[in-house]
Amino acid sequence: MSAVDTGRSRTALIYNPRIRGFVYQALLCAAIAFLAWGAISNAIDNLARAKIASGFGFWHNTAGFDISQTLIEYSTTSTYGRAFWVGLLNTLLVAGLGIVLATVLGFIIGIARLSTNWLVARLAGVYVELIRNLPLLLQLLFWYNAVLKVLPEVRDSFLVPGGGLLNNRGLFLPQPVFHERFLAVAAALAVAIVLAVAYRVFAKRRQMRTGQPAPVLIVAAAMVIGLPLAALIVTGFPVDFTYPERGRFNVRGGIEVLPEFMALLFGLVIYTAAFIAEVVRAGIQAVAKGQAEAAYSLGLRPGPTLRLVVMPQAMRVIVPPLTSQYLNLTKNSSLAVAIGYPDLVQIFTGTVLNQTGQAIEVVVITMAVYLTISLVTSLLMNLYNRRVSLAER
Amino acid sequence: MKRVFVRLALAAVLGATASVASAQTLNTIKQRGSLNCGANGTLAGFGLPDSQGRWTGLDVDFCKALAAAIFNDPNKVKFVPLTAKDRFTALQSGEVDVLARNTTWTSSRDTSLGLNFTAVNYYDGQGFMVRKSLKVNSALELNDAAICVQQGTTTELNLADYFRANKMKLKTVTFATADEALKAYDASRCDAYTTDASGLAGERLRLANTNDHIILPEIISKEPLGPVVRHGDDQWFDIVKWTHYAMVTAEEFGVTRSNVDDQAKSDNPEIKRLLGTEGKHGEALGLPNDWAARIVKHVGNYGEAFERNVGQGSALKIGRGINALWNKGGLQYAPPIR
Missing domain, CATH: 1.10.3720.10 (MetI-like)
Structure with missing residues (x-):
């Protein structure tokens, strides 16, 4: 009786689809892990034998080259x-x-x-x-050449209303310089956004209750534009602009695009x-x-x-x-x-x-x-x- | 780029012999029946296929000289055009046997890329080209100028160094290939274009109105250009190095393409050793003893290759300058063959 039992359970183990599935997956994972390990160690080995530098030590070395557009501070002495x-x-x-x-x-x-x-x-x-x-590549080349061909040289720059310049070196916009009092304007904008959101919630609830729609978009826009504008006037326009100027070769100052x-x-x-x-x-x-x-x-x-x-x-x-x-x-x-x-x-x-x-x-x-x-x-x-x-x- | 990287990764991963050269390069080339030469495909005077697809240039002739030495046939070369930024990966991965692509010899390239520079086949330096209408006479007047440059070159670094050293402001516009950089300069995106002086001479001829542009007098760097091979195969390293020296030696002793057969009968022991009628200097390299005679017969000596590609016989008309032989006031000097 017991002999039959063990025989059945052994058979059951081999033919149990869940256990078989698990074993196959484990084997596959092991094979992939082995291949990956082999590939990585082989690569390290070969690079060392060919005397090609490896590792991430270069991360802290000096770069020494210039980059035309940098959103964070960068110079040729950076890493x-x-x-x-x-x-x-x-x-x-x-x-x-x-x-x-x-x-x-x-x-x-x-x-x-x-x-x-x-x-x-x-x-x-x-x-x-x-x-x-x-x-897409063709389109990019087309737009780039179109931009360079259509835009004038620095000395014939288009004047953008508000003090900007547009030429084949880019678009140069006045750069705002904020005074401390500008914080009030920023605060007004934040308050306006909160109010606008609150109004939208209120209007929606009221519409659910009474069926009365409200002009949410117009009211919100009026708040978001009006409040900061009022703050600007009250604080006496606490912002200056540095305007781009034409230098001997290029445009200096301003925001460069x-x-x-x-x-x-x-x-x-x-x-x-x-x-x-x-x-x-x-x-x-x-x-x-x-x-x-x-x-x-x-x-x-x-x-x-x-x-x-x-x-x-x-x-x-x-x-x-x-x-x-x-x-x-x-x-x-x-x-x-x-x-x-x-x-x-x-x-x-x-x-x-x-x-x-x-x-x-x-x-x-x-x-x-x-x-x-x-x-x-x-x-x-x-x-x-x-x-x-x-x-x- | 992607393709080159995949090959490098495969070579590294599978341990293919390509990336780990071990005195096998010459045999591989012989079995293949042709030399794979990494070349510049867009630079007049150094590497440029003409309208019929025939490659010409000083670096191209160097590869032809190698093929002549190995196969006695200068046409058994497959030229692989490479951009500046892909060239080292192509050599490391074994896609090419030798890189003859106006490549500057620097210490970091020599030590950390797994490569060896063999000899200098052109002494160059970096210069600037500007429009005449800017009325600029010196590179020192370029403060604040926008400058177009090719990516992945020593040029990019020298440019930044030069402006930093002279406390000038710089606006670099970097492109992946010399072609794109030059096109942007021609479209007035930049005030100046910079590359090696020899390159400037060639690129200037490709602009719409050649005479509207001048090359400024300043040379701001040392650019010793020469062929490169992989680390680890000393025999192949020797062959490439001595191919250049054989061409220089041939010029020094007046052995030319037209007189090489007569010179083989010369009594001058230097010429006899060069042309293989005395000694076994070719065998020591793993080549036939008349290896240098083959080079001169098919390609010519260094001076002939120079004049034909970049000198008076070419459109560039560059003078020998520091590329003259050592006994004529230049830097080209070959160790003795003996």
């Missing part, structure tokens, strides 16, 4: 580590601004494509088909907006026609119908592919290298890699950075997606 942060911030700047602008433009084009106005819909269609069917930056931002926004427009169009068309018709029959006008009935439902379909477009934009920003914008790839896997010769370390760091940026973007978008998708019934 490679500092150059890395400069590059990373430049990448984040262009990617962050690009995502915001591409979203706005993409939504406008996407909605325009579904417009009942024949001309508007066709123009949006032509835009989408033209832009998304041309390689590089033509490389303009071209890259322009190219990325226009390219990605075409894809976002398609995502938005698909999302809107995924909402059953009856929804809009029901809203119309309740007496809602087309604007509120789109805003209150169609878009909230369309967002469920729009957000996941929109996330992919954000990730694409961030990764595509590495094409900056072709037009001389100092992003992470240009500075770090370009100059730093070449000067230190440590290809493996530098490329691994860069890949880790892009992976991190992408995962964080995904995470945020997934959180947002969870919020909008709860609306499903």
Whole structure:
């Protein structure tokens, strides 16, 4: 009896699908770990034998090269580590601004494509088909050369209203210098934002209770603009501007926006907006026609119908592919290298890699950075997606 | 870049022989039947394919000389055009056997990249090119100027050093390739363009209106350019080094492409050792004894290669200057073959 029992349990152990699955997975993990260990130790070994420097000691060495756009303090005596942060911030700047602008433009084009106005819909269609069917690199080179060709030389600069200069060295804007009293203005702005949010909550509750809509947008705008403006007048405009001036070769002073930056931002926004427009169009068309018709029959006008009935439902379909477009934009920003914008790839896997010769370390760091940026973007978008998708019934 | 990196990673990971050269380079080249030469594909005078795809230039001729010494055929070379920033990775990973791409010899490149510089086939220095209309006569007047430069070069560093040393402000605009940097300069993005003086002479000819641009007199750095090989294969290192010395020696003793066959009958012992009619200096390198005779027959001596590519026989018209032989006031000096 007992012999039969053990026999059965042994058989059961071998044929138990859960245990078998576990054993296979453990074996696979062990094999992968072994291969990874072998690859890493082999690489270290070979680098040492070929007398190629390895390790991360270069991080604290002096970089010695200049960078055209630095958001944090950087000079030629700074370290490679500092150059890395400069590059990373430049990448984040262009990617962050690009995502915001591409979203706005993409939504406008996407909605325009579904417009009942024949001309508007066709123009949006032509835009989408033209832009998304041309390689991005070509578009970037086109915009860069266009920017350089169209803009005048320094001595013939366009004057931007308000004291700015625009030429082929970039856009130069007056730089504000804030006095201490400006704190009052900043405080007024903060108060205005809090008030505006509070008003929106109040208006929404009242509408739920009484059905009375309130002009939230106008009131909020009036507060956010009016209060700081009043504070500015009361404190007597506590802000000065340093204006850009033409030097012998270049423009001095002011806030400098590089033509490389303009071209890259322009190219990325226009390219990605075409894809976002398609995502938005698909999302809107995924909402059953009856929804809009029901809203119309309740007496809602087309604007509120789109805003209150169609878009909230369309967002469920729009957000996941929109996330992919954000990730694409961030990764595509590495094409900056072709037009001389100092992003992470240009500075770090370009100059730093070449000067230190440590290809493996530098490329691994860069890949880790892009992976991190992408995962964080995904995470945020997934959180947002969870919020909008709860609306499903 | 990506491709080169993947190859390096693969080579490092799989322990391929490519990255760990061990006296095998010559055999590998012989088995393959051709030499892989890392070259500059866009620099007139040093490495540039013409409209028929024929490569020309001083560095190109150096690789042809190597092929002539090994195969007795200067055309058994596969030229791999490399950008400044990818060149070392390509050599480290074994994609090319030798890097002859106007590369500056510096201590850190020689010691920490796993590479060895062999000899100097062109003594250069960094200069500036500006528009005539700027009325600039000296590099010291370039305070606050925007300067276009190629990435991954000593140029980038010298530029920053020079401006720092002279307490001048600088606006660098950096591009991945010399082509892009030059194009941006031509489009007035920068006031000046900087690279090695020999490069400036060639690049100037490629601009829309050559005569609107001048090269400033200052030379702000030492740029000894020469062929590079991987660490660890001393035989190959010797072959590459002595290929250059053979060309210099041939010039010194007046052995030229046209008279090399007659000179083989010469009684001068120096010439006899060079051309392999006396001694076994080729065999010691792992080459036939007439290796140097092959080089001169197919490519010519150093002076001939110089004049043809960058000197009076070329569009660049650069004088010999410090690249003259040591006994004519220059720096080109070959240790004796004996």
